[in-house]
Amino acid sequence: MDPIAVIATKRDGGELSRTQIREIIAAYTAGDVAPEQMSSLLMAIVLNGMSRREIADWTTAMVDSGIRLDLSDLRTVDKHSTGGVGDKITLPLTPLVASYGLAVPQLSGRGLGHTGGTLDKLESIPGWRADLSVDEMWAQLREVGAVVCAATTDLAPADRKLYALRDVTGTVASIPLIAASIMSKKIAEGTGALVLDVKVGSGAFMRNRDDAEHLARAMVELGSDAGVDTRALLTDMSSPLGRTAGNAVEIAESVEVLAGAGPSDVVELTLALAREMLDAGGLGDVDPAENLRNGQAMDTWRAMIVAQGGDPDAPLPAPRHTHVVLAEATGRLAGLDALAVGEAAWLLGAGRSRPGESVSYAAGVTWHAGVGDEVRSGDPLFTLSFDDESRLDRAVSRLSDAAVVADSAPRPGSRLLGRATR
Ligand code: URA
Numbered sequence: 001m002d003p004i005a006v007i008a009t010k011r012d013g014g015e016l017s018r019t020q021i022r023e024i025i026a027a028y029t030a031g032d033v034a035p036e037q038m039s040s041l042l043m044a045i046v047l048n049g050m051s052r053r054e055i056a057d058w059t060t061a062m063v064d065s066g067i068r069l070d071l072s073d074l075r076t077v078d079k080h081s082t083g084g085v086g087d088k089i090t091l092p093l094t095p096l097v098a099s100y101g102l103a104v105p106q107l108s109g110r111g112l113g114h115t116g117g118t119l120d121k122l123e124s125i126p127g128w129r130a131d132l133s134v135d136e137m138w139a140q141l142r143e144v145g146a147v148v149c150a151a152t153t154d155l156a157p158a159d160r161k162l163y164a165l166r167d168v169t170g171t172v173a174s175i176p177l178i179a180a181s182i183m184s185k186k187i188a189e190g191t192g193a194l195v196l197d198v199k200v201g202s203g204a205f206m207r208n209r210d211d212a213e214h215l216a217r218a219m220v221e222l223g224s225d226a227g228v229d230t231r232a233l234l235t236d237m238s239s240p241l242g243r244t245a246g247n248a249v250e251i252a253e254s255v256e257v258l259a260g261a262g263p264s265d266v267v268e269l270t271l272a273l274a275r276e277m278l279d280a281g282g283l284g285d286v287d288p289a290e291n292l293r294n295g296q297a298m299d300t301w302r303a304m305i306v307a308q309g310g311d312p313d314a315p316l317p318a319p320r321h322t323h324v325v326l327a328e329a330t331g332r333l334a335g336l337d338a339l340a341v342g343e344a345a346w347l348l349g350a351g352r353s354r355p356g357e358s359v360s361y362a363a364g365v366t367w368h369a370g371v372g373d374e375v376r377s378g379d380p381l382f383t384l385s386f387d388d389e390s391r392l393d394r395a396v397s398r399l400s401d402a403a404v405v406a407d408s409a410p411r412p413g414s415r416l417l418g419r420a421t422r
Contacts, residue, residue: 001024003024003027003033003034003037003038003041004037006041007037007041007044010044010048011040011044015051016050016054016057018053021057022057022061022064024038024041025065026064026065028158028161028162029065029157029158029161035165038162038165039165042162042166042169043169043171045176046171046174050176054176055180055218056221056222056225059187059222059226061158062156062159062180063184063187063188063226065156065157066157067152068187068188068190069155069190071105071189074142074192075101075103075192075281076102076141076190076191077097077102077191077193077195077278078106078186078189078191078194078195079104079194079277080186080194080196081197082178082182082196082197082204082205084115084204084338084342085115085116085203085240085339085341086240086241086243086244086250086342087199088116088244088250088253088254088266089241089266089269089270089273090108090118090148091118091121091148091254091301092254092257092258092262092292092297092301093273093274093277094147094148094304095146095298095304096258096270096274096288096291096292096297097274097277097278097281098145098146098304099297100283100286100288100291101283102145102283104145104146104147104277105137105141105189105191106146106147106148107149107150107152107155108151109150110150110352111350111351111359115203115342116246116250116350118148119149119150120247120350121247121250122148122305124361125305125311125312125314125316126311126314127309127310127311128310129308129309129310130149130150131149131150132149132308137149143307144300145300147307147308148304149308151189155188156185156188159180162177164355176218178215179222180222182196182219186228187223187226187228191228192228193280193281194223194228194230194231195231195276195277195280196216196220196233197232197233197235198212198233198235198420199235199236199237200212200235200237200238200417201237202339203237203238203239203337203339203341204237209234212234216234219232220232220422224422229280231276231419232420233276233419233420234418234420235269236414236415237338238335238338239336239337239370239371239412240338240342240367241263241265241266241269241415242265242266243263243366243367243370245342245345246348246350246362246363246385247317247359247360248317248361248362250364251316255301258298258301259298260293263370268414268415269416270288272415274288316361316362317361317362319363319385319386320386320387321385321392322383323383324382324384325380325381325382325383325384326377326379326381327378327380327381327403328405330375330376331408332373332374332406332407332408333372333374333375333404333405334405335403335409336367336370336402336403336404340399340402341365341367341402344365344382344384344395344399345363345364345365345395347391347398348360348365348384348385348395349387350363350364360386360387360388362385362387363386364384364385365382365383365384365399367381367382368381368383369381369403371409372411375403375405382403384396384399
């Protein structure tokens with residue numbers, strides 16, 4: 001395999017053969033292709049795209065770079081979100097769906113940049129641990145049904161290495177590469193069914209609906225072709241979800257949802273995704289709102305936290321400092337910029353700028369009004385929570401234009417924008 005010939009084919013707008021794709025991914029994973037060669041190929045893919053056949057071959061090559069779990073003994077259904085600000089849906093959704101007897105393996109990641117990581121949020125619960133062996137994950141799936149843990153490094157190692165390179169070479173923003181990256185991990189994980197939450201808007205990877213539909217369709221096709229029952233919902237991420245972005249603050253909000261309360265958009269999305277997952281798991285007649293009302297989803301949450309060493313009753317980390325930003329005008333909240341809120345939470349210490357950095361569990365942003373709500377001058381608009389005082393000024397300045405207060409504002413519509421099919 002000649003890496004230069006592979007790069008030249010893509011640079012000139014040609015199609016890569018299955019053999020070229022298999023060989024270059026295997027060689028890169030083994031350390032036999034230089035990072036500058038792989039980054040050149042990735043940039044050619046960003047600029048010239050890939051055919052459906054190339055995306056499927058790229059995905060298969062990444063799955064084949066590692067182990068593939070066999071969960072076929074269990075009725076498994078997983079959810080994946082393309083990531084957004086305040087997106088804590090995995091936290092109430094996993095125990096809710098598992099409380100109906102399905103097995104939900106949520107192999108998750110840590111946050112990088114302005115979208116938070118599910119594992120960082122859960123690690124704010126004292127004692128909870130993310131790193132489980134495959135045997136521990138398997139046992140918990142059987143006993144509790146719900147598990148959220150770090151993906152083992154043996155699953156799609158080619159993607160792990162490629163993603164790190166894409167992150168520093170401006171080659172993340174490519175629908176074929178994103179679709180292949182997400183689906184290689186899901187196919188390797190061995191889930192029987194998968195529901196995708198593809199976010200659209202300022203706080204998401206996909207800023208417009210056409211791109212989101214394109215990405216969703218590509219992923220549904222990849223999953224279906226690999227024998228995974230795959231569906232996708234398109235959901236709105238033009239404003240942040242719920243009322244909190246950060247780590248401990250998002251755990252507290254998720255527990256409210258599990259207790260039958262919580263912000264209406266978080267509840268709406270949790271129930272919509274739960275219905276899809278239950279349907280994919282053969283339980284299409286079930287109303288998931290029932291187990292939020294009767295406490296069974298909360299019981300499964302507690303069992304899931306305890307199984308991973310956490311104490312669900314322990315107080316969550318409290319911030320050393322808080323700062324309240326007051327509204328400067330009276331009217332209605334006409335817009336709240338998801339990206340600005342996500343970046344403010346990150347600036348306060350809730351996220352990391354480099355893999356391996358530690359995060360502040362207590363850092364985050366709470367907004368006191370949602371889009372469409374009344375706002376009065378002098379009332380609290382945001383509460384910023386943080387441990388390190390030197391982080392405050394930049395976060396406050398990032399939020400300075402985030403909220404738009406106008407004389408009138410329409411009530412926000414549903415977060416559900418549509419669904420993608422093959
Ligand atoms: N999430 C992934 O896992 N991969 C991407 O390429 C983008 C988002």
